[in-house]
Amino acid sequence: MNRRLRSASLAAAVVITMAVLGGCSSGGGPSAGDIPSTLGPDPTINEANGVTCTDPAGDISTDPKASGTMTQPAGVDILVAESKVDGDVLKVTYTLNGPVADVPQPFFDLLQGDVTAPKYSFELRAEPASNGKFGLTLVTFDTGTDVRKQLAVPVTVDGSTLSYEVPLTQIPKISTLLWTFGVSATMPDGSVPFDDCSSLTGDSTATTAPIVTVPPGN
Numbered sequence: 001m002n003r004r005l006r007s008a009s010l011a012a013a014v015v016i017t018m019a020v021l022g023g024c025s026s027g028g029g030p031s032a033g034d035i036p037s038t039l040g041p042d043p044t045i046n047e048a049n050g051v052t053c054t055d056p057a058g059d060i061s062t063d064p065k066a067s068g069t070m071t072q073p074a075g076v077d078i079l080v081a082e083s084k085v086d087g088d089v090l091k092v093t094y095t096l097n098g099p100v101a102d103v104p105q106p107f108f109d110l111l112q113g114d115v116t117a118p119k120y121s122f123e124l125r126a127e128p129a130s131n132g133k134f135g136l137t138l139v140t141f142d143t144g145t146d147v148r149k150q151l152a153v154p155v156t157v158d159g160s161t162l163s164y165e166v167p168l169t170q171i172p173k174i175s176t177l178l179w180t181f182g183v184s185a186t187m188p189d190g191s192v193p194f195d196d197c198s199s200l201t202g203d204s205t206a207t208t209a210p211i212v213t214v215p216p217g218n
Helices: 003-007 009-022
Strands: 050-054 078-086 089-096 107-112 122-128 134-140 147-151 155-158 161-167 179-184 194-198 203-206
Touching (some): 050 194, 078 107, 078 179, 078 194, 122 161, 134 161
Antiparallel strands (some): 050 078, 050 203, 078 089, 089 161, 107 122, 122 134, 134 147, 155 161
16 A cells, blocks of 8 residues: 555544544544444435535644644545546546645545445555646555556646546445545655545535435345
8 A cells, every 4th residue: 555545544534533433532533333333335325326415714734643733745635535437437526725736746535435445345546647737546455455546537636626527337336324535645745734524524425416226135
């Protein structure tokens, strides 16, 4: 798993997942039994078809275990991140607090699922190649190791917005209600400032994508 991902959004996702599944020390947090719909599709909740996650400005961090207070680079500061199943594609949009072009070595990650359950998880990673043009990589984990596949999917950068549309036929089945968005940079001094937004901890709302009913046995 690449260093930037481990130190940024994926590491944050581990903290989020374990905090939710393990509950809080005060006893006020949920236990695993309280959230049975985290894994596996729930036909009554359409978050499986996408989520809009809003995040406060000025919460960039370099520590996955701590709340961030940094404001720069603003191009990694997530304001709104959205995944939405629309027909036969998954539309993903990040709206940042500053231009993407100003970010050194930008890295955009979308984790669908729970990192502790690799069979039901996958990632979409958007980052520029050596020519500066963004590409999109699908990462799956169900074989016990990271399997990466470059997707022929255009990634559009427009000022403070990055977006792409992936055909559903090119990604695994969306199987959980957990969406985690992460954006990071690699600075000249080697530090990795990042921001993330999760459907478990951000101010998120399910999209209006229709529920897709799968016949038994499929």
